[in-house]
Amino acid sequence: MSDVQVSQPQGNPLKGRLGPRKIVIDPVTRVEGHGKVTIKLNEAGEVEQARFHIVEFRGFERFICGRMYWEVPVIVQRLCGICPVSHHLGAGKAMDVIAGVDQLTPTAEKMRRLMHYGQVLQSNALNFFHLASPDLLLGFEAPVAQRNIIGVIEAFPQVGKWAIFIRKYGQQVIAATGGRRIHPRLCIPGGVNQNLTVENRDALRKDIDQIINWCCEALELHKSFVHSHETLHETFASFPSSYMSLVGADGGMDLYDGTLRAIDADGESIFEGVRPVDYRDYLTEEVRSWSYMKFPHIRSLGREDGWYRVGPLAQLNCCAFIGTPIAEIARKEFMALGHGGLVHATLAYHWARLICMIHCAETIKKLLFDDDLQGTDLVASGQRRSEGVAIIEAPRGTLLHHYAVDHNDQVTSANLIVSTTNNNEAMNRSVTKVAIDYLAGHEITEGLLNHIEVAIRAYDPCLSCATHALGQMPLVVTLEDAEGSVIATRIKE
Template identity: 45%
Template sequence: MDTRTIVIDPVTRIEGHGKVTLFLDEAGQVADAHFQVTDFRGFEKLTEGRPFYEMPAITARSCGICPVSHLMASAKACDQIMAVRIPDTAVKLRRLMNLAQIVQSHALSFFHLSSPDLLLGMDADPAQRNIFGLMQKYPQLARDGIRLRQFGQSIIEWLGDKRVHPTWVVPGGVSAPLQPAVRDRIAAGLLEAFTIAQRTLDWFKNNLEKYQEEARNFGNFPTLFMGLVTPDGELEHYHGRLRFTDANGRVIADALDPTRYMDYIGEAVEPFSYLKSPYYKPLGYPDGIYRVGPLARLNIIDRCGTPKADQEWAEFRAVDRRAVLSSFYYHYARLIEILYALERILQIVNDPHILDKHVRATAGVNALEGIGISEAPRGTLFHHYQVDENGLIRRVNMIIATGHNNLAMNRSVLQVARRYVRSDRLTEGMLNRVEAVIRAYDPCLSCSTHAFGDMPLEVRLVGPDGAVLDAVRRG
């Protein structure tokens, strides 16, 4: 191996690899850390010249993990190009699918990906610190995870007739009304889902004491937080206005028109990463660092707006006097959001108008620009389209949740590395913690599924002269 160069193999860009490079200074201390992750490439280019109304189906394929989120943002951008107010029932049905996506995605992140770290400990034998170790020790929790994720997935499947890439969400609304049988099936599954969500949340809170070390070191630093809120300042995932709050929990910008995002979000480009680094423009780069996603959403709101989630949220915010700053608490926030999503799903299926047949507005091209914004499980998602007078795409810009968190993830990896890297060798405990802190953000690593094997995480330790001192590959 040529130890002088750090080769960024282009293959890593298309397979969804995560790659971490740690730079040591003369004194052998970690000076900097770069976390590189795949982002969406080419979608902006390949959609040029296509009719705008194909965008939901096309952009949904930029990701097999959160296609529903792309459907939402894309369909909303298309609604703007058509300049229509879509039927109220269509809004509720889109919300329903988006909430189901949050349930399934958060369940996957918490139960399947992160719970082995949380339950078995960072220093547990790696042979045991996996999903099987977890199943042996906590079978109930593992079964709960399977059931809860399945519930979210099933709702998406029932609504969209397809689990991964549903075509049900269309410009102007949804393509078919809700069937009474589907509503009843959703309603029937809610009781068990609530029980699981509450049981897991109670368990997590009872064990919070154990994680003080992680909470202190896992991305624990002041940043801004961004997300959508309702006009009343409540938790919102589908529509609403953007709000920024600071590390003290103070609102620094509110009721921002999401369609003017370019006025307050800048995008810096770092030579080491294919991912752009967005920042809050008024504070400049890199001081305008902000976080999005479950933790951010629970930090920016005045309340959730549903009874069970509000009770949990009050406890959550008591974790810190100011904003909840440690990224470790993304896990906690996810569990509260699951509970919130279930409460909202219950409201929607009980809505007297939810079976209305009028669920789609039709219109041609009435505006040459459309910006659709929604909250994906991982954070705020922007789709911005410009079209010609016939509705053919001229320009596309997408800002993805993992992108917003790019700066914060890099800083978190650096914090963990400084705390745990002690020499010129990478240790197991160090690796575990780097992985765990990245997982806290639940970044979307697998934007393209690949033939076999995994999306490996590669960690490299680079000396002051640029020599690779150690490299470990996982997965």
């Protein structure tokens, strides 16, 4: 149960005050990876701007330097406890480039795809079932004591089953491809170190139809929520935006490989077919004084207009189709929400996430019946290069790994643009929208906290290099006056 500590002066703390004021929401106890939300009010006491702060990966980029390049796909798994596989594969793809390999063997390519789709499946399942479903199925206003996965299990027992076993299945895929569930090791420069055994293949085949069915049932359950809360779904924390994701050579959804596509809020192309190696011609990263996070944006549009969203919503908006049948039907129904345009609803991240889960499960099934996975040609070779860039669609969106390596095979520089960084500006805007819509009377209410958390959960920001030392992650809300003095603090542990 979450406890709420309230420290607030009597009466309206803003009454009679003038000038800009700030409300700060600050999860603080992690060693790193902590963030906070600052809501700034204007002279009239209205919400002017909100910022979601996260400490990010810069330390890890330095940490990698000096390592032998073939070690990196293993080391980078320590970036994140939730998506180590995405970093493993992202770094592995970059090291292929360093090794001079532009085309993997069929077995290597499909082994990596199988691992990746297993990872996206299980990570998206965690987000939807553990984080999102309590809000969606029980209601934003439900008491915190009930609005959690246990409350969901009590009210919707089948959801608990889906949550646990879809997660577990995804981890079985990871173990079967990477040798073990935790700290898997599949990628080596230019290929993989194992194929899929017939025993593992058959074990995974046995349950995949059930997994697909459960993903579809979860989608139907979610749609019932949307249809009964259409206005909320369309407007909550929402705004038009540009989007970016990888797409395949045919324009279809491809979460493992392809080229970058970016579209504006009307669905018009900003750029197409951008190879990972050329990313700096199209994207640039800005540093701002108030955040450790970088702010990537589309170079041609500039810092003010060049921001975009990534993740499941972007993956759906950017792709021309999905190459698996059930997910494609679901995609068409989903895109109809946009009435011929894009879908901009922030809560639609969850619907999109479920469609991605179906696509992942269908892709896993297809791969499990592909004999290439039992092939023995595992590694390709090429002419060594000094630099490698790779992009992959991680569960939370576009993930870029860029490395330079010297003649001693040691990494000399690393640049990572992770999904959460790509969504940085968008998260700020969602929190701003929530603050505008739900900050009433300038009181720091639990309702405001709830709604801000719901908005943040839609993106499920990666707290990444956050270590996991014992402790809670409280949400601290601080109300400051124009001089920065704290007027009120509210802590949700």
